[in-house]
Amino acid sequence: MNELKKFTLLQVLNNSAEKFADRPAVSYLDFPKINYREFKSKAENISNFLKSQGVIAGDKVAILSENQPNWGIVYFAVTTIGAIAVPIMTEFHSTEVLHILRHSESKAVFVSAKYFNKIEDAEVNSLLIRVLLDDFSVIPPNTKNDLIKEVIAGGKKEFAKIKEAALKLVGLIPVEVEEDNTALILYTSGTTGHSKGVMLTHKNIVSDALSTLDMVHMDTNDRMLSILPLFHTIESTLGLVIPIIAGASVTYLDKPPTAAALLPALQKVKPTVMLAVPLIIEKIYRNKVLPEFNKKAMVRGLYKIPTIRKRLNKIAGKKLMYTFGGELRMFCIGGASLAADVERFLKEAHFPYAIGYGLTETSPLVTGTGPEGVLLRSAGKVMKWMEIKIDNPDTKNGEGEVLIKGPNVMKGYYKDLEKTKEVFTDDGWFKSGDLGVIDSEGYLFIKGRSKNVIIGSNGKNIYPEEVESIINEFQFVAESLVVEKEEQLIAKIYLNYDQIDEEFKIQKLTEPEARKIVNKIIDDLLPKINERVNTFSRINKIVEQREPFEKTPTQKIKRYLYVE
Numbered sequence: 001m002n003e004l005k006k007f008t009l010l011q012v013l014n015n016s017a018e019k020f021a022d023r024p025a026v027s028y029l030d031f032p033k034i035n036y037r038e039f040k041s042k043a044e045n046i047s048n049f050l051k052s053q054g055v056i057a058g059d060k061v062a063i064l065s066e067n068q069p070n071w072g073i074v075y076f077a078v079t080t081i082g083a084i085a086v087p088i089m090t091e092f093h094s095t096e097v098l099h100i101l102r103h104s105e106s107k108a109v110f111v112s113a114k115y116f117n118k119i120e121d122a123e124v125n126s127l128l129i130r131v132l133l134d135d136f137s138v139i140p141p142n143t144k145n146d147l148i149k150e151v152i153a154g155g156k157k158e159f160a161k162i163k164e165a166a167l168k169l170v171g172l173i174p175v176e177v178e179e180d181n182t183a184l185i186l187y188t189s190g191t192t193g194h195s196k197g198v199m200l201t202h203k204n205i206v207s208d209a210l211s212t213l214d215m216v217h218m219d220t221n222d223r224m225l226s227i228l229p230l231f232h233t234i235e236s237t238l239g240l241v242i243p244i245i246a247g248a249s250v251t252y253l254d255k256p257p258t259a260a261a262l263l264p265a266l267q268k269v270k271p272t273v274m275l276a277v278p279l280i281i282e283k284i285y286r287n288k289v290l291p292e293f294n295k296k297a298m299v300r301g302l303y304k305i306p307t308i309r310k311r312l313n314k315i316a317g318k319k320l321m322y323t324f325g326g327e328l329r330m331f332c333i334g335g336a337s338l339a340a341d342v343e344r345f346l347k348e349a350h351f352p353y354a355i356g357y358g359l360t361e362t363s364p365l366v367t368g369t370g371p372e373g374v375l376l377r378s379a380g381k382v383m384k385w386m387e388i389k390i391d392n393p394d395t396k397n398g399e400g401e402v403l404i405k406g407p408n409v410m411k412g413y414y415k416d417l418e419k420t421k422e423v424f425t426d427d428g429w430f431k432s433g434d435l436g437v438i439d440s441e442g443y444l445f446i447k448g449r450s451k452n453v454i455i456g457s458n459g460k461n462i463y464p465e466e467v468e469s470i471i472n473e474f475q476f477v478a479e480s481l482v483v484e485k486e487e488q489l490i491a492k493i494y495l496n497y498d499q500i501d502e503e504f505k506i507q508k509l510t511e512p513e514a515r516k517i518v519n520k521i522i523d524d525l526l527p528k529i530n531e532r533v534n535t536f537s538r539i540n541k542i543v544e545q546r547e548p549f550e551k552t553p554t555q556k557i558k559r560y561l562y563v564e
Contacts, residue, residue, distance in 0.1 A: 007206040007407075010080040010177045012245055013040055020247035023220055026069040028254050029265050034069055036247070039076075046077035046136070050108060053129050057082030057177075060104045060126075060185065063231070064088040064097065064119065065112035065133045067252045071230050072240050074110045074133065079183045079202070086185050087231035089553055094118040096195065100187050101127060103415065104197065117145040179203035185414050186233065188360050197414030198360050200233070207407040208363035209241045211383040216330060216354065216370045218273060222248035223327075225271040227257040227280070232553050233364040234335055239275050248273070263323065270325035277335040278342070279555040281353075282472070285342045289316050291499065294475065310348045317349025330354055330371055334364070335554030337446060337465055340377065341473040347376060355379055357446060359432060361423070363408040367444045378443040379436075389429070390438060399461075401450055402436040403429040435463070452559060454484045456536040462489070467539070470532050476500050476521050479549055481562055488540040491529070492562060494548055495521065518544070 004011045016025075017040035024033035034042070055061060061078045063085060065071055078085040086104045088097055097118045101109065105126040110133040111119055119130065120143065130139040132148070139148070184200045224243055228235040243250050251269045255261045293303045293312060302308045321328060334356040346353045356368030357379035366388060368380035382388045386406035393400040409430045412420035423431050435447040448463035456462050464482035471480040471491055478496040482489060500521065501507050506514040522542050530538045549557040 004206065004210075006177075006202075007179045007210070008177045008181075008202040009076060009183055009206065009241070010202075012206060012209075012241065013043065013076050013080055016244050016247060020220060023247050024249040025244065026072055026250050026252070028069060028252050029268060031254075033249065034073075036244075039073060042073045043077040043080065046074055047081045049136075050077065050083065051081065053108065055081070055083055055107050055128075057181070058084065059108075060084045060086050060106040062086040062088055062101055062104065062106040062109040063111075063133070064090065064109060064115050066090060066114055067226050067230050067235075068112070068133070068254070069252060070110075070133050070136070072244075072250075075230075075236065075240065076244075080177065082177045082181055084182050084185055086187075087236065088187065089231050090115055090229065091553060092118075092187075094122075098122050098124070100195075100197075104185055104187075111139075113148050116148050120145045177202060179206075180411075182411060184236075186231070186360055196416065196419060199411040199414050200363055201411055204363040204408050204410060205233075205237055205241055207385060208237055208365055209245055211385055211408065212238060212242055212365050212368070213246065214384045215368060218242060218246035218248050220247040222246065222272045223269055224248060224250045224273050224275070225265060225269045226250055226252050226275075227262065228275050228277065228335075229553050232335075233358075233360050234275060234277075234554065237363055238332065238365065266323065266325045270327045272327055273330045273332070274324070274328065275332045275334070277555045278333055278338040279336070279551075281331075281333065281346070282339050282342050284320070285345055286478075286496070287499070289320070289345065290475075291502075292316070313345050313348035314350060316345075317351050320349060320351055328352060332356060332368075334358065334368075336556045337448075337469065339469050339472050343376060347374070357434075357444060359434075361410040361430060362404055362406075362432075363410070366404055366406075366408070375441075375443050377445060378439075379446050380444065381442045382444070388438070388444060390436065391425075391429075391431070393437070398437045399435055399447055400437075402432040402434045402444070402446070404432055405429050454482075454489070460534075460536045462537045467491070467529075467533055467537050471525075471529055471539075474525060474528060476503075477525070479557070481545070481549060481557055481559065482539070483559075483563055489538065491539045491542045492545045492549075493522070493525070493542055494545040 004015060017036045021037040022035050025036045025039040027033040050061065061083050063071060063074055075085055086106055088100055101122060101124045107126055108129045108131065109119060109127060110131045112133045132139055180201050180203060182199045183202045183205055186198045187195050188198060224239060226235060226239055228239060230236050230240065239250065253261055253265055294300050303312060329352055331351065331353045333353055338355065352371040353374065354369060354371050355374060356365050358364035358366040365383060366386055367382050386408060389403050390398065390400040391403050403425065405428060425431065433450050435450050437445050448465040452464050454462040454464060467482045468480045471477055471493065476495050476499055478494045481492045483492065504517050506517055522544055526539060526542055550561055551557055
């Protein structure tokens, strides 16, 4: 797979445009496909436009948009001239977006109409130009959100005029993009609440993509349906750079990936490869698959018998495959820990899932396997060119912090030498902050974040993620969070109210009657949970969480918001 002279995104684009010129690269669902030749041409047009506006190697260009074909075009347009792309999370508040534009000193921003309101009043000294990502219209200064659609036509003409002038420019010396040049700065929104600008080089991204392709196969016959945000490295590296290298095609939805939009899209695209975070498949299992087994008391009882459960899961797996279009050969799950009961279902259902582990700082993937190599509860094995080791492992269970080395590890945090030093050992290992153990066959098992560990009264480590995984298996539980308060373990639980209503018709009851049912569900949960967990991890109290927990883009709960 590695035919690249250099590990740069410029080499990736040139190589793929030559090899797969007429193959489909990216498209919206039900829209004409953009082939690799056109993809490169469009990227070069944007590159020339940026040069004409004074953007040079090392300058920053922000991208604020939902997923769409033009997102990837701009990603390559910016990075292939040696400039640095700054993808911005669409969930960020406008004040955080403004901070990122200022902190990164972005010279240009490509923004979609949907998110233009977040930058309409942005006053950033470095910012020279704003472009509408949807159709590459230039946005005139002082444009307000309510007028954005009215200026598109004029802006597009302006872009065409500037582009034509750019093509006539002489003396523009092509920049030789080097492997160690910074390609991206990604401002993370972690579970601890501190946003940091992760600097990833061309080599970081391309080496990670090639390492992944050494582990799993992809080629021109593969079709991906994108449902994760491109501003995250899971999607931008694994869901954009990898298919571009392999000559595969990627389809984007022109609306949010709700069930109503996603189900028909799956039947049209019939994807062969998909990327997802655990919450997506967990919701499908708990809201669609499990209720079918729980409908009748007899089936519910039979499902508890392992041999029968496996048969039922295999039947459900065939239906699930059809739901996903029938041609899926790899469903990649990452970004957070997958619930144990859901993974058991996927394994018994013969659903072709694969698990990987990594971080934004590692571009992202570090360990993983294809569907054929999955080991229950593990995060796979270390990938090509990378190393992992466990720091100061516990003498009894071998657990310790996961340390990582390899060409995929970030350059550092932008404008933050202190935080950069904090996450590297003296001999250059990146400190992941995750606790794990490696078995005799080289499989990595992640136990949780080191900052989340609760020390029990007996001195034992309590991993809240493990307890939460057990809690989330119970009927009527949507999600949970375990915290410590006054030396007691508290479980904050958000219930699946739709499921409760379906079972008890609480919408038709009075408020006191409905509350009585909900309280009983909570009261009944406590002894059931404590039967399943270690004695030192027993829950002292359950608190009902009335609203869904706030989450990161990879659907991990922002713990810092709920620790009292």
